Amino acid sequence: MGRRDEYERFDREIEAMGVRVKDTDQVKVRDDVFDEVTLVALYRLVHRKLISVIGGPVSTGKEANIYYGEHDGRGIAIKIYRIQTANFKAMTEYLAGDRRFASVRGSRKGIIFAWTKKEYSNLARAHDAGIPVPKPLAFDRNILLMEFLGEGEAPYPQLRLAEVEDYGAVYRQVLDYVQRLYRDARLVHADLSEYNILYHEKPYLIDMGQAVTLDHPQALTFLIRDIKNLNRYFSRYCDVLDEQEIARTITGTGRREP
Structure with missing residues (x-):
């Protein structure tokens, strides 16, 4: 049976x-x-x-594809991690330092299944802390279901493509999210940039598979990197704060960049 026949059979059975x-x-x-x-x-x-x-693709990438879907008339995002092409070596590094998943070993599939569970867990912690993220709904193997952030079947734009009236206000909002993520959800995003923030009336944080708990050995380094990425982007449009001062405010310590 060819690929097309397989998909047609799948569609019929679904x-x-x-x-x-x-x-x-x-x-x-x-x-x-x-x-x-x-x-x-x-x-x-x-x-x-x-x-x-089950609808068509909303976004496609090397790590994962996201498809539009619905559940009882409400939009959902169906995120499917690509087992053959996902960078499982990079995933392993993030997992190894996270006590929740430090014991995960083995095959490419096993790593990607753990990564899917990790993103679900991270989204749940952030959502419970009141941070605007897609609400996680369920996961199975390499598929994550979550709230669809968009209008109709079109997702909200990435921050870099959005029409923003007051960049200073959005900058302060995102820094507040980073602080609440750190203090309330006990997480560092670890890949925060204008690509991983959606915007529609307010910013939303997305793509949280790599987010780490505060006891991860690289948590502070990742936090500093997130802050630098935010300052790099927002400095084009508004005044930004000192990176070290932001880090000290978020962590509540006097620690400086390692």
Whole structure:
């Protein structure tokens, strides 16, 4: 059975379970994403009645693809980590220093499954702390379901592409998020930039798979890097604060950059 036949059979079986499939002609996009492991995970999520509509891709990348979906009429984001192309060596480094996942070893699939669980956990901690992030809904193997941040089926734009009236106010909001993430969720984002912030009336933090707990050996280094990235971007549009002063305020210490 060819790939196209496999996808058509998959679509028929999913639709037989009451799930509507949009944009069925996505074979080129699906080809290295919807492998056997992913299909099994998707079946399981469908059986749990967590997906009622599967749509086309919202974003595609080396690490993961995000598809639009719906659950009981509400938009959801279906994030699928690409088992064959994801940078599992980099994932291993972030996992190894995180006490929650330090014992994870083994295959590429095992690492990516742990990474998916890690992003779900990080989003849950951030959401519980009141930080604007996509609300995590469920995960299975290499698939993460979360709240869809967008209008219709179009996601909110990345900060770098958004129309922002007051960059100074947004800068202060994001720094407040970073501080609340650190103090209340006990996390450092570790990859914060204009690419991982969406904007619609306010900023939203996304892509939190790499976020680490404060006891990670590189947590302070990652925090400083996040601050530098924010200052690099926002300095084009508004005055920014001293990086070391921001770090001291967030951590509540007098520690300086290592």
